[in-house]
Amino acid sequence: MPLKSTGFLLLLLGCLRAAKMEEVHGMVGGNVDLSCISPEKKYFDLSKTLVYWQTKDNVLLNSYIPGEDTSKYVHLKYQNRTSLTLEKMEKGDFSLRLFNITTEDELEFACIVMNKSNAEFFFSSIVNLRVAANYSVPIVDDKTNNTEVIFTCTSHNGFPKPKVYWVNKTDNSLLNQSLQNDTFTTNEKGLFSVSSVLKITWTPNISIECCIENVNLQQNLTVQSSFLLSPGGSFNRQTITTPPNQLKPPEKTSNTVFFTIFGILLVILLMVVILSRKLYKKKHRYGDYTGPQGNRQMAETTEYI
Numbered sequence: 001m002p003l004k005s006t007g008f009l010l011l012l013l014g015c016l017r018a019a020k021m022e023e024v025h026g027m028v029g030g031n032v033d034l035s036c037i038s039p040e041k042k043y044f045d046l047s048k049t050l051v052y053w054q055t056k057d058n059v060l061l062n063s064y065i066p067g068e069d070t071s072k073y074v075h076l077k078y079q080n081r082t083s084l085t086l087e088k089m090e091k092g093d094f095s096l097r098l099f100n101i102t103t104e105d106e107l108e109f110a111c112i113v114m115n116k117s118n119a120e121f122f123f124s125s126i127v128n129l130r131v132a133a134n135y136s137v138p139i140v141d142d143k144t145n146n147t148e149v150i151f152t153c154t155s156h157n158g159f160p161k162p163k164v165y166w167v168n169k170t171d172n173s174l175l176n177q178s179l180q181n182d183t184f185t186t187n188e189k190g191l192f193s194v195s196s197v198l199k200i201t202w203t204p205n206i207s208i209e210c211c212i213e214n215v216n217l218q219q220n221l222t223v224q225s226s227f228l229l230s231p232g233g234s235f236n237r238q239t240i241t242t243p244p245n246q247l248k249p250p251e252k253t254s255n256t257v258f259f260t261i262f263g264i265l266l267v268i269l270l271m272v273v274i275l276s277r278k279l280y281k282k283k284h285r286y287g288d289y290t291g292p293q294g295n296r297q298m299a300e301t302t303e304y305i
């Protein structure tokens with residue numbers, strides 16, 4: 001049965017390009033609601049409704065089959081990590097709450113709501129989860145022998161992979177990326193650390209800034225480091241950490257994407273499904289199937305291909 005259901009879910013995902021695409025943001029260790037709200041129908045008889053939440057690669061997060069405990073179908077990665085709310089589902093809100101987000105959850109998730117009687121889609125949607133973890137405030141070290149200066153900027157345990165920029169604070173220009181050597185490492189949780197080495201020829205009054213950009217948080221963490229020629233003739237080293245200029249990422253950005261070709265494919269597939277179901281019914285009448293009701297529901301829907 002697992003093999004067959006995989007085939008079934010694969011088929012569904014082929015059609016899902018016609019679905020609405022939404023983006024949500026979550027922090028590592030936090031929770032997020034993956035939204036899936038019926039665009040039209042406002043009341044659902046849950047005894048006649050099937051719900052599937054899965055990844056693009058057919059990993060099942062959760063599903064709802066009337067009268068059945070579906071937790072055995074849920075992938076180990078997502079066991080005890082999600083919840084659906086029946087009261088909300090009746091009102092057309094099939095959003096899935098995902099707990100304790102990890103870096104491996106940065107995926108596209110699909111929600112499929114179907115008519116249990118004929119396996120027709122009521123609707124489906126795709127949610128793109130963007131995962132983030134805060135980088136530590138960067139630290140800049142320097143070494144100089146009055147010929148060249150080597151700056152090293154380090155920051156730890158963030159997500160996704162950061163972008164590192166060095167800025168010449170004298171004229172606020174970005175330094176050529178070819179001057180820097182970035183080394184990235186990941187820990188067991190998939191969090192990134194970075195060490196960026198910048199080598200430049202030594203001049204009086206160097207003022208540079210290291211900038212660690214977290215694209216998903218739209219956050220830049222910056223540290224400024226300067227060698228200033230003091231009136232006395234000696235050099236003062238100075239480090240200024242500026243507070244992160246974090247722009248709150250939008251909780252949700254919604255854009256509806258329609259691919260006409262896939263819409264047509266969906267209609268054709270549904271016709272094939274219904275036709276083959278009729279043929280199948282005539283031939284077998286499900287008579288020789290003895291499994292429990294819920295399993296049969298899964299088995300039925302998987303036979304269509």
Ligand SMILES: *[C@@H]1O[C@H](CO)[C@@H](O)[C@H](O)[C@H]1NC(C)=O
Pocket residue numbers: 076079080
């Ligand atoms: C999920 O919770 C159940 C009951 O609390 C427990 O038996 C099971 O081991 C848990 N599964 C995982 C993968 O944590």
Ligand SMILES: *[C@@H]1O[C@H](CO)[C@@H](O)[C@H](O)[C@H]1NC(C)=O
Pocket residue numbers: 029100102
């Ligand atoms: C969250 O997930 C991490 C990594 O899988 C695990 O170590 C931690 O115990 C989990 N925390 C909770 C509260 O479940």
Ligand SMILES: *[C@@H]1O[C@H](CO)[C@@H](O)[C@H](O)[C@H]1NC(C)=O
Pocket residue numbers: 115116117118
């Ligand atoms: C579900 O399918 C059955 C059988 O085709 C149909 O009678 C029923 O009206 C459908 N339910 C909804 C809510 O569309």
Ligand SMILES: *[C@@H]1O[C@H](CO)[C@@H](O)[C@H](O)[C@H]1NC(C)=O
Pocket residue numbers: 134135136137244246
């Ligand atoms: C990320 O860290 C910075 C400082 O390190 C802090 O100001 C900011 O609130 C943090 N953001 C989140 C979302 O935790």
Ligand SMILES: *[C@@H]1O[C@H](CO)[C@@H](O)[C@H](O)[C@H]1NC(C)=O
Pocket residue numbers: 143144145147148149150
């Ligand atoms: C010190 O200066 C020499 C050139 O005089 C250069 O080759 C070397 O890389 C410099 N070392 C450091 C650590 O700046």
Ligand SMILES: *[C@@H]1O[C@H](CO)[C@@H](O)[C@H](O)[C@H]1NC(C)=O
Pocket residue numbers: 168169170171175200
């Ligand atoms: C920074 O900009 C100033 C002014 O344009 C320039 O003189 C200096 O050489 C630049 N420093 C570096 C390291 O590029």
Ligand SMILES: *[C@@H]1O[C@H](CO)[C@@H](O)[C@H](O)[C@H]1NC(C)=O
Pocket residue numbers: 176177178
């Ligand atoms: C950066 O340096 C590389 C190699 O030194 C050079 O080819 C490139 O044109 C430079 N880019 C800019 C924007 O100056």
Ligand SMILES: *[C@@H]1O[C@H](CO)[C@@H](O)[C@H](O)[C@H]1NC(C)=O
Pocket residue numbers: 181182183
């Ligand atoms: C960058 O740093 C790594 C590790 O320190 C080193 O192996 C590599 O040769 C460096 N690359 C360049 C272009 O300097």
Ligand SMILES: *[C@@H]1O[C@H](CO)[C@@H](O)[C@H](O)[C@H]1NC(C)=O
Pocket residue numbers: 204205228229
């Ligand atoms: C270095 O900066 C100091 C103060 O910002 C200024 O007085 C001095 O003239 C500068 N020296 C050079 C060589 O630019």
Ligand SMILES: *[C@@H]1O[C@H](CO)[C@@H](O)[C@H](O)[C@H]1NC(C)=O
Pocket residue numbers: 165211213218219220245247
């Ligand atoms: C972060 O800095 C980079 C490089 O200067 C810039 O392109 C980007 O827009 C900045 N992002 C934010 C959120 O300030």
